[in-house]
Amino acid sequence: xxxxxxxxxLDVRVDTVPDPEIVNPRDAIIEITSTAICGSDLHxxxxxxxxxxxxxxxxxxxxxxxxxxxPGSTLQKGQRVVVPFTISCGGCFFxxxxxxxxxxxxxxxxxxxATEATYGHALTGMFGYSHLTxxxxxxxxxxxxxxxxxxxxxxxxxxxxxxxxxxxSDILPTGWMAAENAQxxxxxxxxxxxxxxxxxxAVQSSLIMGAEQVIxxxxxxHRLDLARSLGAEVIDYTQTHVLEALMEMTGGIxxxxxxxxxxxxxxxxxxxxLLDTLKQKVLPGTDRGHVLxxxxxAVRKGGRVSIPGVYGGFVDKFxxxxxxxxxxxxxxxxxxxxxxxxxLLNRIMEGQIDTTFLISxxxxxxxxxxGYRNFRDNQNEWTKVVLKP
Amino acid sequence: MxxxxxxxxxxxxxxxxxxxxxxxxxxxxxxxxRTSHPPDSAPGRTAKQSWFxxxxxxxxxxxxxxxxxxxxxxxxxxxxxxxFMENVRAVEEGPDGTWRWTVSGPIGTEVRLVTRIVEAxxxxxxxxxxxxxxxxxxxxxxxxxxxxxGRGTVVEAIIAYQPPGGTVGHWIAKAFRAxxxxxxxxxxxxxxxxxxxxxxxxxxxxxxxxT
Numbered sequence: 001x002x003x004x005x006x007x008x009x010l011d012v013r014v015d016t017v018p019d020p021e022i023v024n025p026r027d028a029i030i031e032i033t034s035t036a037i038c039g040s041d042l043h044x045x046x047x048x049x050x051x052x053x054x055x056x057x058x059x060x061x062x063x064x065x066x067x068x069x070x071p072g073s074t075l076q077k078g079q080r081v082v083v084p085f086t087i088s089c090g091g092c093f094f095x096x097x098x099x100x101x102x103x104x105x106x107x108x109x110x111x112x113x114a115t116e117a118t119y120g121h122a123l124t125g126m127f128g129y130s131h132l133t134x135x136x137x138x139x140x141x142x143x144x145x146x147x148x149x150x151x152x153x154x155x156x157x158x159x160x161x162x163x164x165x166x167x168x169s170d171i172l173p174t175g176w177m178a179a180e181n182a183q184x185x186x187x188x189x190x191x192x193x194x195x196x197x198x199x200x201x202a203v204q205s206s207l208i209m210g211a212e213q214v215i216x217x218x219x220x221x222h223r224l225d226l227a228r229s230l231g232a233e234v235i236d237y238t239q240t241h242v243l244e245a246l247m248e249m250t251g252g253i254x255x256x257x258x259x260x261x262x263x264x265x266x267x268x269x270x271x272x273x274l275l276d277t278l279k280q281k282v283l284p285g286t287d288r289g290h291v292l293x294x295x296x297x298a299v300r301k302g303g304r305v306s307i308p309g310v311y312g313g314f315v316d317k318f319x320x321x322x323x324x325x326x327x328x329x330x331x332x333x334x335x336x337x338x339x340x341x342x343x344l345l346n347r348i349m350e351g352q353i354d355t356t357f358l359i360s361x362x363x364x365x366x367x368x369x370x371g372y373r374n375f376r377d378n379q380n381e382w383t384k385v386v387l388k389p
Numbered sequence: 390m391x392x393x394x395x396x397x398x399x400x401x402x403x404x405x406x407x408x409x410x411x412x413x414x415x416x417x418x419x420x421x422x423r424t425s426h427p428p429d430s431a432p433g434r435t436a437k438q439s440w441f442x443x444x445x446x447x448x449x450x451x452x453x454x455x456x457x458x459x460x461x462x463x464x465x466x467x468x469x470x471x472x473f474m475e476n477v478r479a480v481e482e483g484p485d486g487t488w489r490w491t492v493s494g495p496i497g498t499e500v501r502l503v504t505r506i507v508e509a510x511x512x513x514x515x516x517x518x519x520x521x522x523x524x525x526x527x528x529x530x531x532x533x534x535x536x537x538x539g540r541g542t543v544v545e546a547i548i549a550y551q552p553p554g555g556t557v558g559h560w561i562a563k564a565f566r567a568x569x570x571x572x573x574x575x576x577x578x579x580x581x582x583x584x585x586x587x588x589x590x591x592x593x594x595x596x597x598x599x600t
Contacts, residue, residue, distance in 0.1 A: 020594040025587060072587060091454060091585040093540055108590045109578045113571070125590065136592040145594050148586070 002389065003057045003141030004368040009047030010376075012058065012369050020137065020145035025072035028149030030083065034162040035062035035139045037368070037385045038085075038170055039196045040310045042376050043265060044130065048280060048287075049312055051114065051130040060085035060127040061169040062139025063162060066149075074150040080160075081153035083146055084337035085170045087125035087136065090151035100124075101334035106147065107134045118285075124334070140368055142389040154341040163386065164348055167197075167355045173340040174308050175201025175261075179209050181306035181331035182257035189213040191246055191255040191298060192232070193291045195223035197358055197384055198308050199261035203232045204353065206259075215249060217242060219267065220380040226357065237268060246298045254300035263309025266290040272317055285313030296322045307332035358384040365389040434547060441549065444526075445559055447570035448547035451577040455584045457512040457533040457542045463580070464515065464531060464544075473579035473589070476572050487520055495562045500524050500553070526551040544580070546573055 001019045004012055020029055038061050043049050063082040066075045075081065087106040088095050094102035106125030107115075115123040115132050125147070128138015137144065146153060156165050175198050182190055190206045192199050195218035206214050207230070216227035217235045224234040235245050246255055264287035265280075266273055276288040295305055296319045305328055322328070347353045360383040363371050371385040433441075434448040453460060463469040467480045467488070474480075478499065479491040490502040503523040508516040518528040527550035534543045548569050552559035562568040582589045593599040 018595055021596060023591060023593055023596050023599060024589075089582075089586040089590075092581075093452065093454060096454070105582045105586050106590055108592055109575045109582070111592070112578065125592070134590070134592045137594045147590065 001142040002365060003137070004059060004365065004387075005054075006044065006052050006056045006058055007054055010045060010373075012045060012372050014366050014368055015055075017055075017057065017141075020143050022068055022070045023145065024147060025070045026148050026150055027070040028066050028073045028075050028081075028146045028153070029068035030062070030064040030081065030139075030144050030146055030153075031067045032062050032064040032139055032142060032144060032389045033080075034064070034166045035059050035141075035365075035387050035389065036166060036169075036171075037061075037140070037371050037375050037387065039198065040129070040263075041372070043263070043310055043312070045372050045376060046265065048265060049130050049132075050285065051132040051135075053131060053135070056128070056130075056135065057137040057141050058128040059138035059140030060129055061166065061171065062127075062144060063156070063166050063169060064144075067143070069149065072150065075153065075155070080156050080158060082156060082165055082168045082341070083127070083139065083144070084152045084154075084168075084173075084341065085126055085129075086152075086334060086337050087127065087134070087147055088151055088338055089148050094124075095151070098336060098339045100336040100338040102336075111135055126334075140365065140387060142365070152338060154345060156345065160349070163356050163359060164354075165345065166386065167201075167358070168337075168341050168344055168348075170335065170337065171197040172201050172344055172353070172355055173337045174198050174335040175203075176205045176340055176344060177333075177335050178202040178259050178261060178306050178308035179205035179211075181304070181308075181333075182206065182259055183304050183329075183331075184209045184211050184257060186210045187212045188256040189215065189250050189253075190257045190259065191215045191217065191295075192227075192259045192261055193217045193295060194261035194263075194309065195220065195227045195234075196261060196379075199259070200226055200230065200358060201355070202259050202261055202306075202308065203227050203230050207231050208352070213249075215246065215255065222380045223383060226383065229357070242294060243298055250300070254298060255303065256300055257304040257306065258295040258299045259306045260291050260295045260309045262291040263307075264288055264311045264313070287311045287313050287315050289315035289318065293317065293319055296328060299326070299328055301326045303328055305330045308335070359386055361385045363387055432547075443551050443555070444549045445552055445569075446547065446549045447568075447573060448545065449570075449574050449577055450543055450545040451581050452536045452540055452543050453581045453584050454541035457535065460542050460544055460580075460584065461512045461515075461533050463584070464533075465509075473583050474572075474576045475579065476576075494553075502527065525553060544577060546577060548573065 003017050005015045044052050066077050066079045069075050086101045088100040088103040089105040092104040101124050103124045111134050112122030123133050125134035127136050179202050188211050190211045192202050195216050203214050203216050214232040216232040218224050219238045227234050266288045273290040279286045365387045368387050374382045375385050434446045476493045481489050483489045487503050487505050492500045494500045501524050503520050504517045505520050506517050515531045529548040532545040536543045579589050591599050
């Protein structure tokens with residue numbers, strides 16, 4: 001089959017690789033009909049996530065048709081499914097609690113040592129996201145092997161367009177959980193850093209959950225326009241003093257909740273970020289924490305900080321004093337996708353949530369490398385790329 | 390005052406200061422080792438000193454969502470053991486209740502171990518020991534306890550062994566990722582996967598790639 005593989009920093013290519021097959025009893029093989037490039041794939045593309053090897057198939061947002069099943073799968077050949085990016089067994093302590101992205105049993109044993117040493121506990125398996133999370137071949141390909149196919153994939157009815165439901169695989173539940181982690185109360189103001197796909201879905205979700213005011217922060221005019229069209233007020237950080245503006249737009253109180261939908265590769269020319277950028281190029285495992293620092297400074301006393309943005313290593317100059325002295329709560333984590341897919345599918349079918357506004361480009365899988373390059377370098381226009389194998 | 394005399398006078402202050410500092414450090418360290426701390430609640434294998442005479446002690450606990458009886462049964466069935474103990478190349482029940490193990494060692498070596506269960510209580514614990522003719526001196530215990538709040542069973546496996554080659558042998562084994570501590574951790578995780586999911590996770594895309 002054809003698949004998008006990693007060859008090195010800023011070097012991905014579509015290669016011919018062996019087709020996947022059923023390996024474990026609960027597996028299914030999916031023929032992929034649509035797959036997307038995620039903002040977090042750019043962290044792999046930029047080479048800031050360790051444990052990615054040459055030849056690894058990337059991609060964790062995909063859907064398609066079931067073409068083969070193991071004896072333990074509950075899927076049937078021919079069904080259309082969207083596949084969550086986290087791989088979860090459904091039976092361990094964490095899955096039973098609904099903390100699917102904490103599954104103990106999906107990261108192969110021999111791959112668990114690295115993160116057990118660096119994070120204190122082994123990470124859960126994920127598709128196409130380095131060997132730290134299992135080294136599972138990803139979904140930017142013609143076919144994918146889906147382990148625990150009786151737990152993860154959600155069946156979608158025939159006749160529903162791929163683009164309506166594809167983002168159930170990651171970014172829609174991720175934006176939703178980001179808003180849930182912000183614990184929004186009626187009347188709240190929520191500030192969202194980053195108007196990428198997750199940030200925009202967090203804006204949309206916050207408004208559905210009853211936020212009075214949502215303020216979105218970015219620097220790309222088109223992305224700010226998308227946030228505005230969803231009902232947010234916007235701040236362009238290249239024009240405005242963000243902290244001062246947030247105080248003035250909230251009657252001197254500060255936002256009740258803030259969402260960092262940027263993560264470890266924040267942009268801009270603030271002194272701390274320039275220093276972090278230099279350090280990140282020299283030292284692996286150092287993240288650029290500019291947005292997180294701003295978010296902690298901006299949030300009101302006793303406020304909530306939600307972090308859907310991806311971090312992988314260490315952040316220094318962390319405003320621990322602001323966190324403690326202001327009594328701030330932080331909630332974060334990889335998305336428990338399986339917890340949200342059914343509810344969000346219903347909201348899509350009822351027309352409450354539309355995700356198609358985000359898609360700016362549709363490319364054949366063969367042109368995936370072009371998609372990566374533009375999604376990284378031309379973020380104003382390239383807001384979301386869907387690949388067709 | 391000339392520059393020379395200045396530096397001489399600072400030396401005159403620095404040397405006694407350094408000596409005083411060293412004296413304080415020595416006194417502090419000697420007091421530390423002399424103060425006897427009462428034992429804490431932590432398992433002995435987590436002590437900073439993990440050698441007990443010639444024996445190295447390692448152990449690991451894992452919580453598995455299954456009843457004690459089932460896990461005890463799997464642990465005492467050689468056919469089941471082979472499924473999750475992947476460094477065990479072969480295990481057979483010998484005469485007179487001994488078990489003969491062929492275990493992968495570092496750098497492609499094999500170690501033969503002959504063990505006997507010295508004590509066992511059904512669904513509670515197994516204690517075993519190497520017997521004459523074994524290439525390693527080792528003994529171990531496996532405990533099965535109810536986990537709190539219906540979380541299943543805590544399986545705790547402890548091994549005390551004389552690493553072949555002593556301290557050097559231990560570090561060689563560690564370097565080649567074949568020391569019992571790491572193998573034990575992997576085996577318990579595989580058992581957990583097998584019991585909780587019915588399979589052992591792999592990212593291999595094809596059956597022949599599976600290691």
